[in-house]
Amino acid sequence: MNESSRHSVSVAGVILDDAGRALLIQRRDNSHWEAPGGVLELDEDIRAGLKREVLEETGLRVHVGDLTGVYKNMKRGVIALVFRCRIAGGSAQVTSEARDIRWMTAEQVRALAAEAFAVRVLDAMAHPPAPPAVRHHDGTSLIDE
Template sequence: MDQESRHSVSVAGVIVDDQGRALLIQRRDNGHWEAPGGVLELNEDIISGLRREIREETGLDVEPELLTGVYKNMKRGIIALVFRCRATGGSLTVTNESQDFRWLAADEVRTLSVQAFAVRVLDALNSDGKPSIREHDGIRVIGD
C-alpha cells in the first residue's frame, strides 16, 4: 500500500456543560474554532487518545458518553471519530495547542466554525444515540 492510499484516524470530544453548550477551542496552528481533538498515536487505544488530546488542548479530564459521529475528510484521508463528553476534572485553560475557548449554543457554533467542523458539534448536541456518518472536503459537508 502506497502512502497516498493510507488514512489517518483522529478523535474529537464535544464537551457539553449543564446548560447544553459545547466547548470549542481556537486552535493555535490555524485559528479555526473546533471541538478539541487530534490524531491517534499508532499504539494508542481510542478512548485513551481522546482523553489525551482533550487534556492537551483544554486542561480538562473527560468521560466520553456517546460516539456521535464518524467523519471523513475526502481530500486528506482523515477519519474522525467524534464523542459527546462531559468534563470530570482538570481546569479549563489555554495551552500550547489552543489560544482561546468558548462555551457555545448550537446557533453560535454555526456562525463561528466552518460547516465541516460545526456539523460535528451539532450532531453531538442533537444525537439520538445513532452516530452520524458524513463526508466533507475540509470546509463543507458533501452530500447533505
C-alpha cells in the same frame, strides 16, 4: 498499499455543560474553532487518545461517552471519530494548542466554525441523541452523498 492511499484516524470530544452548550477551542495553528481532539497514535486506544488530546488542548479530564459521528475528510484521508464527553476534572484554559476556549450555543457554533467542523459539534448536541452520523467533507464543506 502505497503511502498516498493510507488514512489517518483522529478523535474529537464534544464536551457539553448542563445548559447544553459545547466547549470549543480556537486552534493556534489555523485559528479555526473546533471541538478539542487530534490524531491517534498508532498504538493508542481510542478513548485514551481522546482523553489525552482533550487534556492537552483544554486542561480538562473527561469521561468519554457515546460515539456521535464518523466523518471523513475526502481530500486528506482523515477519518474522525467524535464522542460526547463530560468533564471529570481540571479547569478549562488556553494551552499551547488552543489560543481561546469558549462555551457555545448551537447558533454560535454555526456562526464561528466551518461547516465541516460545526456539524460534528451540532450532531453531538442533538437532543434527544440521534444514532451516530456518517458524513463526508472536503475540509471545509459537507459533501452530499
